[in-house]
Amino acid sequence: MLKAVTLLSDIQDRGESNEDATGEETEQTGEDVEKAGEDVGNQEELTLQLDSVWPGHVLRSVRCAAHTLQLAVGDALKQASNIIAKARHVAKRLRTQNVVCVLKRMGHKRAIVDCATRWHSTHDMLRRLLELKTFCEDMAPTIPVLHLSDSEWEYVSNTVNALKPAKIATKCLQSDQLTADTPKKPV
Template sequence: MDLKKFVNALNPNYELPSRKTVSNTMLPATYEEENFMAVTAHFIDDNFKSHSALLDCVSYGENHTSINLASQLKLIIQEWNLEGKILMVISDNAANIKKAIKEELQLKHFGCYAHTINLIALDSLKHATKILDKVKSIVAFCKRITSGMAKLIDQQKQQGRDPKRLVQDVVTRWNSTYYMVDRFVELEEPIRTTMALLNKDFPVISLEEWNFLKELIHILEPLENVTKLMSAENYVTASMTIILTDGLLAVYKNMKELQFEDISKKIISIILDGLTNRLGNVEQSNSLVLTTFLDPRFKNVGFCNESIPEKAKKSVLSLLSTKISSQNKNSASTTTANTVSSSSTYQPESESKETTTKCSVWGNFEKRVASL
């Protein structure tokens, strides 16, 4: 007995929800009802090797007030005996969690860089909703209907391609939209042929819209590159924040001077405004300045403001002197001298050999390295 017959036997008046209702309404609603708080610790061991560890992931049913969030975080901190050992807390940019960390727990907070980029990208993509809805509709059909995907794969084989599948985007992940559009444009010819053969009522994508989709990939690529870099777990990312922000600003300022469709120009302007307003002047953050200065890849080459490296050097020397004096006053002056020499003579190697392009987020940094 199948499910329909079973349900009908229980209650003939009950109508099972359709696949569309389950996919588009019921599952998303259930997902929204589930709330979790995950806390991950990032630390360096005695051998200066970085580690990450999930401390807790708890189902969270209370109101998401800053007090409640702070209370839950405090329990986790106490459970792991981390009082007084936390240098900085990274979270998304929601006002409640920021207040919980900064005001309730009195801890230093920094908004997740990748999440900020995600918000900027999502804001810009709102102006491409019409064409993106067309793409999503075609992708959804091919993903849902077996014959549609089979035709698409067959067309790719006939054209001598290694067959690839279309990519469906996820609402909360802007870069999934980038991947969807990138694959869609890559398969433009087999998609056009498949749509004609299936003879379905597909949305019409004009030549101008295809051109825009190609421009959109070009526009979003720098954001995607930075998102990948800043989402890594196997290396320190904070020290790249200043350099990548400067690089993104330079890239999108250059893009404003290029020939694009009007809608593309609008998206570029929104991204540029978002970078300026949401990130601000990252060189004003003492923590980010110090992490960049102490990163052997960047040191005093990683800043736009020429006065920052000297200030960072003085700050590092002051911190070192204080630390050394508390341990061994006699060795303070010798160690400090060695630090000054190391900071002022280091020059990056591999970065200076790479080709600088207008779309490289490392462009400004590479120019500074090349000028040394």
């Protein structure tokens, strides 16, 4: 989509002529002339269609809000990769057969292991890890891998609290069909 919008925007920016920014004709090879000859009909038709839909406006690319938010959160989480990696290691240990049996007997839910490329799952993993915090603290003397320092637990809690609004916003953006409105034609 981005490539298509970029190409359409370039066509609209160039207008009907092959002039560059200095106003001089650009030099074309034989192959370019053939392509241009084929594209002229398409370009004129496209320009007419674009002008009939939205006269006088230039087509521009607008990035998907949900994807932009995903990228921003992903970049922010890269800053905390060492603590998240440690939390992931704890979650994996909580999913071993022996620990799962103990968790089940105590009435706790299973730990969630995230997919490192999907921050939603990282949020879910950290949230579940917070639910299992007392279990981890109680079992840490027997299973040292389950130990996280107080500052690490606080960081996990802050990360979950920070990601919750972004997760809600992403779900809302993904569920809605958001499109730019075209101006209504006078009747």
